[in-house]
Amino acid sequence: MTMNNTEVHTLSDEEQGLIDQFLIDNQLFYGPDPDIMRNHGLAPRSDAEESILSSDLDLQKVNMVRGRLTAALDETHTMVEQMGVAPGAKWGDLVTAIFTANGDMAQTGTFGIVVFASVCQYPVKFIKKYWVDEDTVGVRDGDAFIHNDSRYGNIHNTDQSLMMPVFWEGQLVCWVSSTIHEGENGAIEPGGMPSIAETKYDEGLKMSPFKIVENFKLRRDIVTFLQNSVRDPKLQLADMKVKLHSILRLRERVLAVIEEFGVDYLQGTLRKSLEDTETEVRRRIEEMPNGISRVNTFIDGDLREDVLAKMPMEIRVKDSRMIWNLKGTSPEFTNRSINVVMGSLKTCLLTSLILYVWPDLPKNQAVFSAVEVEMDENSLVNASDEAPNAMSLLPIFRCFSMPPMTMGKLNYCMPNRYTAINANTYSQPATLVYGGLTQHGEVTGNFCADINGNGTGGRENKDGEHSLSPVFGYMADTGEMELAEEELPYIRLVAQKLAKDRVGFGKFRGGMGYEQIATVKNSTEFGFMTGQCGSKHPSAYGLFGGYACPAYPMARIKNINIFETFKNNPEQFDFDMITLMNERKITDGDYYVQDAGMNFELCNEGEIYMICQGSGGGYGDVLDRDPKLVAKDLEEELISPDLAEDIYKVICDPNKFIVDEAATEQARKAERKARIQRGIPYDEFVAQWVTPEPAEDLPYMGSWGDDHSTLIVSPPGEKRYSIPAGSAGVMFSNPKDRRIAELEAELAALKNIT
Amino acid sequence: MKANITEYLRVNLDTEQWECRSCNNELAPARGNYKRGLLVYDRDPREIHKPLVDPKLYDYTFSPDPAYTALLEYYCPHCGTMIETEYTVPGHPPVHDIELDIDDLKKKVHAWGDIPDTPEIPDTPIERHVHNH
Ligand SMILES: [Zn+2]
Numbered sequence: 001m002t003m004n005n006t007e008v009h010t011l012s013d014e015e016q017g018l019i020d021q022f023l024i025d026n027q028l029f030y031g032p033d034p035d036i037m038r039n040h041g042l043a044p045r046s047d048a049e050e051s052i053l054s055s056d057l058d059l060q061k062v063n064m065v066r067g068r069l070t071a072a073l074d075e076t077h078t079m080v081e082q083m084g085v086a087p088g089a090k091w092g093d094l095v096t097a098i099f100t101a102n103g104d105m106a107q108t109g110t111f112g113i114v115v116f117a118s119v120c121q122y123p124v125k126f127i128k129k130y131w132v133d134e135d136t137v138g139v140r141d142g143d144a145f146i147h148n149d150s151r152y153g154n155i156h157n158t159d160q161s162l163m164m165p166v167f168w169e170g171q172l173v174c175w176v177s178s179t180i181h182e183g184e185n186g187a188i189e190p191g192g193m194p195s196i197a198e199t200k201y202d203e204g205l206k207m208s209p210f211k212i213v214e215n216f217k218l219r220r221d222i223v224t225f226l227q228n229s230v231r232d233p234k235l236q237l238a239d240m241k242v243k244l245h246s247i248l249r250l251r252e253r254v255l256a257v258i259e260e261f262g263v264d265y266l267q268g269t270l271r272k273s274l275e276d277t278e279t280e281v282r283r284r285i286e287e288m289p290n291g292i293s294r295v296n297t298f299i300d301g302d303l304r305e306d307v308l309a310k311m312p313m314e315i316r317v318k319d320s321r322m323i324w325n326l327k328g329t330s331p332e333f334t335n336r337s338i339n340v341v342m343g344s345l346k347t348c349l350l351t352s353l354i355l356y357v358w359p360d361l362p363k364n365q366a367v368f369s370a371v372e373v374e375m376d377e378n379s380l381v382n383a384s385d386e387a388p389n390a391m392s393l394l395p396i397f398r399c400f401s402m403p404p405m406t407m408g409k410l411n412y413c414m415p416n417r418y419t420a421i422n423a424n425t426y427s428q429p430a431t432l433v434y435g436g437l438t439q440h441g442e443v444t445g446n447f448c449a450d451i452n453g454n455g456t457g458g459r460e461n462k463d464g465e466h467s468l469s470p471v472f473g474y475m476a477d478t479g480e481m482e483l484a485e486e487e488l489p490y491i492r493l494v495a496q497k498l499a500k501d502r503v504g505f506g507k508f509r510g511g512m513g514y515e516q517i518a519t520v521k522n523s524t525e526f527g528f529m530t531g532q533c534g535s536k537h538p539s540a541y542g543l544f545g546g547y548a549c550p551a552y553p554m555a556r557i558k559n560i561n562i563f564e565t566f567k568n569n570p571e572q573f574d575f576d577m578i579t580l581m582n583e584r585k586i587t588d589g590d591y592y593v594q595d596a597g598m599n600f601e602l603c604n605e606g607e608i609y610m611i612c613q614g615s616g617g618g619y620g621d622v623l624d625r626d627p628k629l630v631a632k633d634l635e636e637e638l639i640s641p642d643l644a645e646d647i648y649k650v651i652c653d654p655n656k657f658i659v660d661e662a663a664t665e666q667a668r669k670a671e672r673k674a675r676i677q678r679g680i681p682y683d684e685f686v687a688q689w690v691t692p693e694p695a696e697d698l699p700y701m702g703s704w705g706d707d708h709s710t711l712i713v714s715p716p717g718e719k720r721y722s723i724p725a726g727s728a729g730v731m732f733s734n735p736k737d738r739r740i741a742e743l744e745a746e747l748a749a750l751k752n753i754t
Numbered sequence: 755m756k757a758n759i760t761e762y763l764r765v766n767l768d769t770e771q772w773e774c775r776s777c778n779n780e781l782a783p784a785r786g787n788y789k790r791g792l793l794v795y796d797r798d799p800r801e802i803h804k805p806l807v808d809p810k811l812y813d814y815t816f817s818p819d820p821a822y823t824a825l826l827e828y829y830c831p832h833c834g835t836m837i838e839t840e841y842t843v844p845g846h847p848p849v850h851d852i853e854l855d856i857d858d859l860k861k862k863v864h865a866w867g868d869i870p871d872t873p874e875i876p877d878t879p880i881e882r883h884v885h886n887h
Contacts, residue, residue: 289757289862290855296842300822308822308843318855360876409852413757413765413859415866420875460761461875501806502816507761536819538803538841544761545828545836550803553814581807593812620761621836647802672834679793679829682848689796691845698821698843705847 030208032151032385036125037343040350041369042274043102043125052268053275065261065269066107069098072253073109076246080178083245085238087484088181091449092476096246098254098270099124099175105365106174106270111475114354114363116179118347120161121365122153123209124175127163137211141167144213144244146226148185149206150341151385155348156392157203158185158192162243164213166251168263174270176250178243183446186230187390189600190435190445195303195531196599197337197388205229213244231435231445277366284358285322285370287416292316293409297398299380300537302336303391303597305716305735308537308694309333309380310702311395313402317410324349324403325374327725328703329395331711332383334729337391339383344392346373348399348472355474356404356425357411358418376708376726387729391531397427398539400471404457405543423457423464423510424540425471426549426614428532428596430454432490432518435600436526439489448516449479450613453496455511458504458546458619463629464511466498467613489523492516493562494575499612501640505647506546506618507625512638513613515577519562520603527602528609530554535595539614546618554596554611555581560589561606577610622648623668627659696720701730717741757863758871759852762830762837763788767860777833787850792828792837794848799825799841820844
């Protein structure tokens with residue numbers, strides 16, 4: 001045939017086959033595979049699955065197999081938790097999981113962190129696609145593969161997974177995995193979550209899936225290479241062993257199931273669980289009313305500078321289709337660390353359904369396979385492979401809190417509710433990341449357990465729970481501080497004291513967070529980092545008239561030695577962050593309150609660092625809160641008397657906690673009247689209040705309003721511009737360069753004056 | 755036929771109107787944005803989330819920064835119930851958060867039959883990590 005006057009030779013099937021094979025054989029680099037990374041659906045049934053599922057499976061037996069696998073997953077979970085060396089392992093930031101032979105994540109244990117397992121489908125599928133037929137690698141009985149790079153499917157590079165194929169009579173019948181939030185990974189800052197990473201090469205270990213176990217044993221040469229690449233070689237070795245032994249046990253249990261029930265029951269159960277889950281999710285979607293629900297959220301910092309990055313979510317339901325749309329999100333920050341890989345983000349959206357909307361569903365990948373997702377390319381939630389994503393948690397944590405809000409607005413009308421509608425759980429990774437030299441002379445880096453104490457949102461039928469669990473998993477916990485203090489030179493002066501007055505107010509209030517005050521002793525080389533936003537714009541919103549959590553900065557007192565203070569002037573210390581910072585009684589200290597994204601710095605012995613875990617959002621109108629519950633909040637010292645009166649309009653004796661009901665009724669009536677007086681009709685309000693673009697000096701990123709085709713880009717220190725959505729990321733200048741330029745300008749101005 | 759849509763909003767499917775569940779008054783046509791039937795107040799977020807550390811000493815106080823945060827309060831014009839809050843950016847168009855297909859809702863509600871005013875909500879028992887070491 002001819003095209004543009006050029007003779008085009010049509011290839012025969014054989015020729016095309018040769019070219020395809022040549023290209024496959026000569027691929028320069030097996031990078032992250034978009035065919036794998038962009039597909040969150042289930043793999044098609046394999047021939048084996050097809051034949052098994054078209055036969056009559058005995059459902060009693062299927063149920064027994066599923067129960068046996070659950071027991072095996074719980075057993076191996078406990079093994080990792082008991083033996084794991086990573087701090088995260090001790091608080092439940094781990095999972096063991098089983099995958100179909102095709103790599104679909106089919107089952108986790110009762111306590112496992114679902115995102116970790118679900119995100120592992122990608123590397124398993126990569127190994128299957130690339131290493132099975134690669135004669136220099138191969139996938140054989142006794143092999144296991146390690147992986148941590150998010151670009152091949154991971155939440156962030158601080159988590160490490162070990163994945164093992166399970167063979168039966170020479171056939172690969174399923175995969176098992178074990179994942180831990182390890183912490184240290186050799187990144188530019190210690191602890192595994194570097195906030196200052198400007199390129200992916202600052203993120204430390206970047207393991208594409210590779211073989212590290214042969215004949216059921218770790219390869220010591222490769223282990224040594226990995227140990228040599230991180231600040232905590234002991235941790236790296238120990239936890240690889242722990243993960244290996246957990247998957248060996250899991251493999252043993254799986255083989256026992258096969259021996260007892262037959263391999264068809266194993267594979268049939270795994271596949272059937274997935275297909276049944278997908279069917280049930282489709283049924284639930286069809287049950288929902290058709291409609292659209294939207295929320296706009298805003299991330300107020302990128303851990304290097306203040307920015308205001310929009311991250312909206314729209315849910316559209318139309319019959320059996322449900323579409324989750326994140327278009328309009330800020331462009332990716334190509335040299336900042338808070339970007340997310342699309343595939344990872346989807347597994348968090350999946351988990352939010354399990355945690356906050358349909359908690360009765362089985363924990364597998366099919367929970368999300370029926371949901372369609374729309375995102376812009378080169379956006380914060382769908383970043384390019386070059387963009388760093390070490391602190392992806394900032395947008396990711398939002399993926400757990402936005403769906404319950406949007407789904408809640410469509411689900412509230414339904415007579416059949418699967419759980420209570422809830423306001424946002426606090427959505428920041430609020431913790432001290434640490435690193436340096438310990439009192440035992442060892443180098444380390446990791447993070448503290450307080451990250452797992454987010455307050456949950458108020459619900460339609462009760463208050464949120466205080467400091468319950470991380471936003472990504474109700475099953476995780478906050479560990480023993482004393483154990484950590486034995487190993488590390490940090491000391492907790494105040495631990496897990498509920499942060500008074502920091503609450504999402506509502507008819508049902510959010511559960512509150514706690515304060516942490518930490519210092520360092522017996523090390524001259526140890527320091528901290530924090531990686532949160534939400535210091536200017538609240539990160540957990542209220543629902544149906546409830547208020548959000550407050551903003552949370554962090555605080556430091558430098559150039560003191562609190563141990564000297566304890567010895568000489570103990571009266572200067574107070575077990576309360578607010579009092580310490582307001583009264584400034586510790587003499588000669590330098591007092592700072594700053595945004596909660598603090599890059600790593602050394603903490604000299606006795607200097608103190610203070611952070612807050614946050615509150616969930618409130619549910620419903622504050623004037624509808626039962627006055628007795630407000631009195632209880634006062635009695636429990638959750639709030640100050642002035643807040644009871646100002647916010648809740650509850651008149652209460654602050655000493656006896658007895659409500660003056662008549663006065664309260666009157667105050668609330670007056671407030672309702674005042675609202676009607678000060679409120680402006682919506683159309684009139686919009687006409688006068690809405691502006692064509694954000695305030696000139698606001699570092700705003702993302703769409704403005706509902707038109708998501710154009711994104712506003714306002715990098716600090718540069719002129720604002722617009723781009724077509726999805727077209728490009730944004731590069732930032734160095735904040736220190738901007739500060740130097742500012743100071744030079746000031747200096748020049750001063751010189752001109754004199 | 756009626757459907758409760760939020761804690762404070764209901765759609766009357768016969769009149770096709772949004773109604774306030776606190777005072778039962780009509781607010782706006784159900785096929786449109788319920789917010790158009792409400793009053794809005796641009797609340798200084800520092801009045802609700804009061805500074806806890808001294809604003810004279812520090813820039814960050816636990817209050818949201820009003821340059822970064824607008825707090826819109828939506829009130830029922832009849833009874834003054836705060837039907838919704840919206841945390842947004844100053845000047846950003848308010849979000850149209852609930853857009854229902856009223857014809858589909860009529861079909862669904864008809865099929866569901868009587869909806870109890872407070873539906874039974876399962877408290878799914880969850881097993882948490884047990885601290886045992
Ligand atoms: Zn009303």
